[in-house]
Amino acid sequence: xxxxxxxxxxxxxxxxxxxxxxxxxxxxxxxxxxxxxxxxxxxxxxxxxxxxxxxxxxxxxxxxxxxxxxxxxxxxxxxxxxxxxxxxxxxxxxxxxxxxxxx
Amino acid sequence: xxxxxxxxxxxxxxxxxxxxxxxxxxxxxxxxxxxxxxxxxxxxxxxxxxxxxxxxxxxxxxxxxxxxxxxxxxxxxxxxxxxxxxxxxxxxxxxxxxxxxxxxxxxxxxxxxxxxxxxxxxxxxxxxxxxxxxxxxxxxxxxxxxxxxxxxxxxxxxxxxxxxxxxxxxxxxxxxxxxxxxxxxxxxxxx
Numbered sequence: 001x002x003x004x005x006x007x008x009x010x011x012x013x014x015x016x017x018x019x020x021x022x023x024x025x026x027x028x029x030x031x032x033x034x035x036x037x038x039x040x041x042x043x044x045x046x047x048x049x050x051x052x053x054x055x056x057x058x059x060x061x062x063x064x065x066x067x068x069x070x071x072x073x074x075x076x077x078x079x080x081x082x083x084x085x086x087x088x089x090x091x092x093x094x095x096x097x098x099x100x101x102x103x
Numbered sequence: 104x105x106x107x108x109x110x111x112x113x114x115x116x117x118x119x120x121x122x123x124x125x126x127x128x129x130x131x132x133x134x135x136x137x138x139x140x141x142x143x144x145x146x147x148x149x150x151x152x153x154x155x156x157x158x159x160x161x162x163x164x165x166x167x168x169x170x171x172x173x174x175x176x177x178x179x180x181x182x183x184x185x186x187x188x189x190x191x192x193x194x195x196x197x198x199x200x201x202x203x204x205x206x207x208x209x210x211x212x213x214x215x216x217x218x219x220x221x222x223x224x225x226x227x228x229x230x231x232x233x234x235x236x237x238x239x240x241x242x243x244x245x246x247x248x249x250x251x252x253x254x255x256x257x258x259x260x261x262x263x264x265x266x267x268x269x270x271x272x273x274x275x276x277x278x279x280x281x282x283x284x285x286x287x288x289x290x291x292x293x294x
Binding site: 002003004005006007009010011012013014015016017018019020021022023024027028030031032034035036043 | 120121123124127128131132133135136139140145149152153156157160164213217220222223224225227228230231232234235246250251253278281282283285286288289
């Protein structure tokens with residue numbers, strides 16, 4: 001018995017006997033009764049829901065950053081360091097070094 | 104005059120869900136025919152068809168009306184059937200020693216005279232169903248669409264969402280898989 005021959009024969013059998021397309025009694029009603037429970041996709045509603053969900057974490061992050069910023073600036077003040085002066089010193093460090101070596 | 108599919112769909116999208124019923128009535132036979140190719144038990148078939156219709160209702164807004172509604176629905180149906188096959192992958196490795204008497208007789212007749220074995224017998228259909236059940240989901244899908252339903256490769260690609268090249272590769276592998284299963288069927292019977 002050749003499997004290829006058997007394959008052709010059985011495929012022909014499957015073609016010859018297509019499955020029934022009978023629909024069970026009152027099937028449409030079953031579907032229609034379930035449709036009421038199915039939420040219809042609404043892109044705008046999904047988008048606004050996502051925005052509302054994202055709002056709370058955003059507020060939390062903003063508060064954390066605010067607290068961190070306030071803490072950082074207060075600690076800077078306590079060390080009495082001026083950011084502008086530090087920046088100037090860093091930028092001009094190489095020039096100052098050159099002047100020192102010349103002297 | 105009956106409303107067209109496009110008119111019914113527009114009404115559903117405007118919130119008149121009752122307009123969905125004529126669509127369900129019109130296309131359910133086709134969907135049942137498709138689902139019965141992949142599931143044997145009637146309760147499973149009904150569940151698949153129900154899922155297809157619920158998905159169709161949910162995703163109706165994504166139907167752009169460029170192709171007929173039936174094509175869009177069939178794509179959804181084929182993909183849902185594929186998901187069903189993947190979710191219900193049973194232990195596919197089974198032997199053919201438990202063939203029924205009519206199946207045994209049909210195989211005997213085929214062995215004696217391959218051309219004379221009837222193609223329209225229920226036993227032959229049961230045998231091919233057994234063999235298909237042992238294929239992987241992708242192989243079963245491609246054999247059904249390509250060999251049994253005689254659909255062109257391009258159409259299968261559209262229905263399944265696979266590329267044309269992938270359909271060809273899967274068809275090649277599926278034929279090999281089916282031949283192996285049938286060889287085992289013959290071996291189990293005669294050895």
